[in-house]
Amino acid sequence: MDKYIEKILSARVYDVAIESPLEEAPALSRRLGNRIMLKREDMQSIFSFKLRGAYNRIWQLSRQQKLEGVTCSSAGNHAQGVALAAKKLGLKAMIVMPRTTPQIKVDAVKALGGRAILHGDAYDEAYAHAREIEEEHGYPFIHPYDHPDTIAGQGTVGMELCRQFGDDLHAVFVPVGGGGLITGIAAFMKYLRPETTIIGVEPEDAASMSVSLERGRRTRLKHVGIFADGVAVACPGKETFRLARKYVDEIVTVTTDEICAAIKDVFGDTRTLTEPAGALGVAGIKRYVEREGLTDANLIPVICGANINFDRLRHVAERAELGEHREVLFAATLPERPGAFRKFCNALGKRSVTEFNYRYADTDEAHVFVGVQTRGGEDERQAILDDLRGKGYEILDMTDNEMAKLHIRYLVGGHTNGLVPNERVLRFEFPERPGALQNFLDGMGRGWNISLFHYRNHGAAYGRVLAGMQVPEEDGKAFRKFLDDLGYFWEEESDNSAYQTFLR
Incomplete structure (x- = not known):
């Protein structure tokens, strides 16, 4: 824990990130009978927390060795985080994306100065090609979550929460994909605020961390639901799983309908639209409060991203009523x-x-x-x-x-x-x-x-x-x-x- 506290305190993220606001959700708070404060990582310049870990990882690398460029494989927010970090540090960014990636995300990477390489029809093919680029050009591969520097960058969200909220905090609800965000937050908060419960939230059809923790070993899912594409990970990282076993108290799983209802809840209080993964924390709070019969507690969901394709809104609206x-x-x-x-x-x-x-x-x-x-x-x-x-x-x-x-x-x-x-x-x-x-x-x-x-x-x-x-x-x-x-x-x-x- 001491190693991670030091890494988080010295993480270099604010060259590209803001200290995201912590805002009360009054309508949701009244309905649930608890005080709900939203940690607005969707307000970052790339509308996601991913720039924190990507920048810190690349900046730390640049201190250790002479870099010309970096590579990664991603169809989503990590790609934009790497592209932005590379641009800020004057490096090339060769980002491999599946050919099935929506054009809006390809254009976002290009707008940030990254070179978007479309390869394969699935993530595994894009990942393999990025590793080939690493071998051929010597560009380090920037993993989206499974590296201490990436985890430390994401952990600055936890550091900000401790500074921004001084009252008794019952629980923080964090979306979980590969585990970089929740383990960074948990490592810091369990050191400074050990009484606060750290709860991860996963979709029922993409619950790789939940299954792995239940079985006591990293487990690869045979099928991963892709509605919440920002957390659609078949197997948690090696380091993130190790940290989750130590510092994460519980994982809650939610349905697609509940995620859609949570997107509507956030919109009702903020008039902004989150991506499905971004609304997981709110969906988790609603299920947790109902299960526990909890009242008059302070609860914080991390709104981790807002990169939603416009054409998905019809599905969200259709299913939100069922989720509620x-x-x-x-x-x-x-x-x-x-x-x-x-x-x-x-x-x-x-x-x-x-x-x-x-x-x-x-x-x-x-x-x-x-x-x-x-x-x-x-x-x-x-x-x-x-x-x-x-x-x-x-x-x-x-x-x-x-x-x-x-x-x-x-x-x-x-x-x-x-x-x-x-x-x-x-x-x-x-x-x-x-x-x-x-x-x-x-x-x-x-x-x-x-x-x-x-x-x-x-x-x-x-x-x-x-x-x-x-x-x-x-x-x-x-x-x-x-x-x-x-x-x-x-x-x-x-x-x-x-x-x-x-x-x-």
Whole structure:
């Protein structure tokens, strides 16, 4: 420990890093009944803590030997940290990235003066090529986490926490990938603030440190989930594992949905978006507080990064409600006859429907995919399902079904093979207010059968709905009056080529 305390105190990081702020999260604190302070490493110039360890490692090397350049393999934040450090020290940086790396990250490395070399389709191939560059050019390979100088650089986050927060600190929650950040923080804080609990947080599908600590040896995972790509590490480092066994108190694992909810939590208090790995600490706090029944404690999550691709936000928004336990998803079986849909919505009562997917497929039964908003908690979820079952509906809970959440909800439907005569398909904009759907169903009134219905609440002022209804030709005038009286924007899509090709 003494060696690491000395290394952290003398680490050279502030040539490129700032002392990141420690900010209270008032909304999250109120909701959890504890004081939550966010350590904002996402506010570094490369939007990640990685520049600390990369710079300290390269600076220490430059003191020991004459350097012309360095190399590394990375598809993420470490690549930017190495590129920035090399630029600051006047060195070449040859950074090998898989060909599958998003262009935004390749461009970020180039903007920092690094040479981005695209090689292979996976990290292992990029790593092997970087090692070849090390042999050929003599450029030292800069490991992303498994070196004492890198660990010491990351450990300056712990040094700052001790200086910034003087009150009793119950626990610090740190995202864990290879282990460089948590072991640097733990080594320093266990020396100066031994009463503070150091808790690592990993995704359930990328929990290499958790598994290794449980087994008492470094363990390589056969498969690593990549949603939180910043911590998607198959095996912890040798040195980081050794330190974690000494100084880390516990590892908490969280689901993808919980990570998405945590991203939303941070946004709610800061109006900034973290990357999935950056929100792990908040997700870990929420699970820990619920498990322990903890109140009135000081808790700090390290927000380790904000390098999120914009196109991932749709997935985050989709899954955040599930992560907060504020939505229940289920399949319901209804009789296939006019009015059954309206009766089912009446059975739901005043609850807000977030999603409804249905396509006619059988003359006897209709299978619908439904989302219902809740106030949060497993008890309410179960109460909704039990209530519907008690009213005679066959219900299948799909809230925790990954296949259903990722794929099935978008595949409900298909051709009707001529079984739906007189079908008219219309696109609506429903005002997002309680009763909008019920108003639509009550207004129909005449018993026109609904043959298709797709609705998803996206949090906007208006919900977009695609509906199919069987309207006999002689009812055309009455149907037009229904649409006019409804008052919602609508547009007929019966001749749309997409409908003709995939749904008719």
